[in-house]
Amino acid sequence: MQASLNRRLLQLALIPALAFALLLTLFFALTLIWQSQREFSVQTEALTRAAVPAILTALRLGDDEMLDNAGQDVLNAPHARSVVVLSSAGELMLQRGSQVELAGEAAALTADTRGPTRLLRVDERPWQRIIVPLQDSIDPEQPVGWLQVDYSTNDLALANYRLISIGALVALAGVGLIWLLVLMLSRPITLPFYQVMDTLRELSEGRLSQRVKVTHGGDLRALGEGINQLAAALENARDEMQHSVDQATQDLRETLETLEIQNIQLSTARRQAMEANEAKTQFLANMSHEIRTPLNGVIGFIKLLDRTGLTQKQKDYVSTIRQSSESLLVIINDILDFLKLDAGKLELERRNMNLRDLVEDVLDMLAPMAQEKSLELIALVYEDVPLQVIGDPLRLRQVITNLVNNAIKFTDKGHVVVRIASEGQSSSRHRIRLAVSDTGPGIARDKQRSLFRAFNQADASTSRRFGGTGLGLVICQRLVQRMGGKIEVESMEGDGSTFAVLIDFELAEDTVEATLPEASPLAGVEAWYWEPQELASLSLQHHLERWGMSVQALDAGTPPDLAPAPPEGQRIILLTWQPEHHDWLHTFARRARDYGVPVLLLTRHNDHSESLRELEQLASGTMNKPVRQNRLQTLCIQALQTQTGVPVDTPPRLPRILVVDDNKTNRKLLVAFLADFGIQPEEAEDGSEAMARISQHDYDLVFMDIQMPVMDGVTATREIRRHELGDSHLPVVALTAHALPQEQEELMRSGFDDYLTKPVSEQQLVQTIRRWTGADLHPPGRLETLSETPEAEAAQATSPADAPVDFRLGLQRAGNKPALARDMFQGLLDQLHETRGQLATLLADGDLEVLLERVHALHGVTRYCGTPELETRLSTIEHALKEDDQAALAPALQELLAVMDRLLHWSEQEDWAHWLEEARSTAS
Structure with a gap:
């Protein structure tokens, strides 16, 4: 700051002085140089003219010696460099000094005899040339010759340089003198400013007790007093602020102590709440397990009791108890799932699954409940949907089951449709939309917000028709979110509801179904069908057209006209049983049999009328609705083959199955079950023997017990997975007498593809084999789906x-x-x-x-x-x-x-x- 002020003062004083000194020096230097040059020109001209008479006389007399002396006299003059004498004709008469030719100007004057006699000066540095005519008084108009004298200007230039140097030194001395004067005169002015700046710096650093020493008068004194007053005000303000800060700090310290106490109390309360919540969760989980164990026994004994000799009234009571027990079991399972989701302990597995099979399994399971209410269950799978994806089939089945079950529960008439559609893809992932639509009463818009809240329902009144915990949709939403998707609801009161699940599935390596229309054994076969329900008719049409069949819909009541008949085995008729159309159905089926055209009958689970039994006698096969694609294709092929006696396609290869169980009785039972379907499985007593057999033979499926000596089922399955190469994958299904939910999840993580809980029934075996091998098994001479007949259900126990x-x-x-x-x-x-x-x-x-x-x-x-x-x-x-x-x-x-x-x-x-x-x- 001090250097800056001094510099500015010096600049203000020295710049004008320096400029004035430079201008003055330049003026005097130029003036002296001009005067010296003028004096040099006058002197050389005078010397040159003084030599003219002697040279002119020598030329007239023709005396060369005299001319030479005159020229030597000119060279002896100061600054003379050379002398040249020319005749009027331009002839060189004399040359002394430097070898310089006659200037062009002299030659021109020599040629111009008419011009006046004149003096010509030519300056060519570093010399000055003077050319004068040699004229006599006889003929002044005509020069006798020319005199050229060159004079050196070196001395003149040296004198000029000396003048410039002296002037510069004088100017510098003046500037230096001015600089010293400025320093001496500025000190009384800058010193007070330095003191003010030092004081201001001290004040800016927080030392507010500093003051300016006022020793001068005038404006500087006023400035110092103003700064001192400002410093005093700042010091007072600081003291007041410090007092306020001290007071605020004290208050804050007391507040922090209070907050710390409250935080300790809150932390203790939070820990106690978490412990209480954990205890509550553990208690609910334990109680759910404890309740479910005896409840399973209750349900089992209810089933046994229902098979004893009961009156109709007693049967009604037992049926009510069974339904209540099963509802209670569903509620307990929902609570367990909700607790696991809430605690973040539910782990999803990753395995290949077929979306069509999964949906059809759910509809198969829920069909009896829907058909009791005369509801139609329909699955619509669009052509662009990749069916083979990777995900958790157990949890996805749980979501779809819950949505379809809700749709059935809240729908009194109409249908429930499950649609699977594609919403686009990116790289190896595909967005799939699974939508469940019903024709129920719909949900008001203001009640839709509460659907996905735990323990909440759209109708929470005491007069509500339907029970439940309100956890189903919450569990579905959280499961879908864990899968990386979302669940949406579209509904209008009085216009049904649609719950849609959107999930980005990772595609499995095999995403294309093997059965294409051109490769289908049914390609080219005519398919006539009658299905009164519009969407069910559309679904059936899609199935038939996918196999390359020529499809024609029938109208109820239209007289059957089967002529002209196509070649044998080229037509098949599918009829849906409806009691109100039994006359037309009987007539059509009888005419079809007369023409040798096979008829397949689509029935409901709860259809057992005498009229249906009569119609079944005319049909080549029956199938319970909802329609399964693979099952329907197999029925069509078998019906055509049975009717014509000509194989339509090579019978499917029976899967090769390995049964691993250390209990000989359990193995014997499974072997007996599988033998009914023509399968002769191989057996192994433990995991070690199973590994040896798998290394020697190729199997399509393995049923693996869990607890075995030598090598248990979990270890054996892990070894199987470790030795699998490339894309090879052997499906392994766990067999367990009892598995807790966490044990079931652990089995899936250990490499098992599925699990069956003992006792294993024929129906479970068929579904499992169909799911993992694609084989559609049926006992010999039987085309209908496996289910207990009413007679079997009515059989009475005969034990004491x-x-x-x-x-x-x-x-x-x-x-x-x-x-x-x-x-x-x-x-x-x-x-x-x-x-x-x-x-x-x-x-x-x-x-x-x-x-x-x-x-x-x-x-x-x-x-x-x-x-x-x-x-x-x-x-x-x-x-x-x-x-x-x-x-x-x-x-x-x-x-x-x-x-x-x-x-x-x-x-x-x-x-x-x-x-x-x-x-x-x-x-x-």
């Missing part, structure tokens, strides 16, 4: 009232094979004798792992025998062992041993083979 075994149930679980049921019950008795004395010892020794292994093996055997009480006791103790419930183990084991003793004592006292035969006779 006090017997701990239900032989009719055991016979049913053995696939109505008396020999197999007898072997299985005998195997159970043998295992009871073997393990009865071991269980209490294992519990007393604390060897719970071996105890769980023994209980699990025994539990698996009871799943295929009619011993519900023993099965329930084993399930209870197995659950306690898995949950490590030490308090419940001892009493559960005592109850189990009592049931085992009662069963063994009864089997020794009674002819149980007789009762088994009685059960078979009654069922048949």
Whole structure:
């Protein structure tokens, strides 16, 4: 700051002075140079003219010596450099000094004799040339010759440089003198400013006690006093502000102490709330499991009770109890799923799945409930949808099941449609839209917001028609969000509802179905069909056209005109059973049989009328609705083949299956079930033997038990997955007597593709084999779907009232094979004798792992025998062992041993083979 002020003062003083000194020096230097040059010109001209008379005389006399002397006199003059004398004709008369030719100007004057006599000066640095005519008084107009003298200007230039140097030195000395004067005169002015600036710097750094020392008068004194007043004001303001800050700090410190206490209290309350919530969640989960275990027993015994000799009124009561129990079980399952989602403990799996098969499985399962209300279930899958995707089939099936179940529950008439459409794709992902639409009453717009709130329903009044927890849609929404998608609802009151799920699925490697129209064995076959429901008709038409069939819709009541008939085996008729059109259907089916055209009948699950049975006698095959694409194709092929006797297509290859179970009875049951479908499976006793067989043979499917000696099922499955190469994948289905939800998820993460809970039925086997191998299995001579007949459901148990075994149930679980049921019950008795004395010892020794292994093996055997009480006791103790419930183990084991003793004592006292035969006779 000080240097800046001095510099400005010096600039203000020195710049004008320097400019004036330079101008003055330049003026005097130029003036002196001009005067010196003028004096030089006058002097040289005078010297040149003074030599003219002597040279002119020498030329007239023709005296060369005199001319030479005159020229030498000119060279002796100051600054003379050379002398040249020319005649009037331009002839060189004399040349002394430097060798310089006659100037062009002199030659011109020589040639111009008419011009006046004159003096010509030529300046050519570093010399000055003077040319004068040599004229005499006789003829002044005509020069006798010319005199050229060159004078050196070096001395003149040196004198000029000296003048410039002296002038510059004088100017610099003047500037220096001025600079010293400015320094001396500016000090009294700059010193007070320096003091003011120092004081201001101290004030800016916070030292507000500093003051300016006022030693001068005038404006500087006023400036210093003003700064001092400002400093005093700032100091006072600082003191007041510091006081305020101290007070605020004290208040803030007290506030922080209060907040800290409150934070500690809130943290404690939050921890207690979290612990309470965790305890509540754990309590609800445990209670749900504890409730579900006896509830499964209740439902099982209700089914057994329903098969005994009951009056119609008692049957109604039992039916009500069963429906209430099943509803309670659904609620408990919803609560468990909600708790897992709420705690973030639900893990999704990734595996290949077929969207069409998944939707058709759901509709198959819910069809009886929908058909009880005369609702039509329809699946519409658009052509551009990639069916093979990667996801969690279990959870996606849960979402679709919930949405379809809700649609059925809230719809009194009409239909429920599941549409699968494509919404576009990006790289390897494809956005799929699964929409469930119904013709129900719809949902008001103001109530749609509450649909996805937990424990909330659109109709929350006490007079609402439908029950439930209000968790279903919440669970669906959270599951869909976990899958990376979203769920939407479109509804208008009185106009039905549509719940749509949009998910970006990762495409599986095989995204194209193998059955294309040109490759279909049904290509070119005429298909006549009658389906009164519009959307169901559209779905059926899509199926038939996809196989390359020529499709024609029929009108009810139109007389059947089957002529002209196409070649044999080139036409098939599909008719939907409707009681109100039974006359027309009977007439059409009879005429078709007369023409040799096969008829397929599409029926409902709850259709058992006498008229339908008569129509079935005319049909080549029947199929329960809703229609499954693969099942319908198989029925068409088999119907054409049966009608014509000519194979339409090569029968599908039966899958090669490996059954792995350490229990010989369980293996025997599965082998017997599969043998009914023409499959001869191979067997393995443990995971190690299964690995050896898999390394030697190619299998299409493996049924794997979980708990086995040598190598358990989980280890074996992991080894199978580790040795798989490239795109090869062997489907492995877990067989387990009892699996908790977390155990089921662990099985999927361990590499299993699916799981079946014992007891395994024929229907479960068929669906599982169809899902993982594509084989559509049917028992010999039977084309309809597998389901229990009403006669089987009405069969009465024939066991004694006090017997701990239900032989009719055991016979049913053995696939109505008396020999197999007898072997299985005998195997159970043998295992009871073997393990009865071991269980209490294992519990007393604390060897719970071996105890769980023994209980699990025994539990698996009871799943295929009619011993519900023993099965329930084993399930209870197995659950306690898995949950490590030490308090419940001892009493559960005592109850189990009592049931085992009662069963063994009864089997020794009674002819149980007789009762088994009685059960078979009654069922048949």
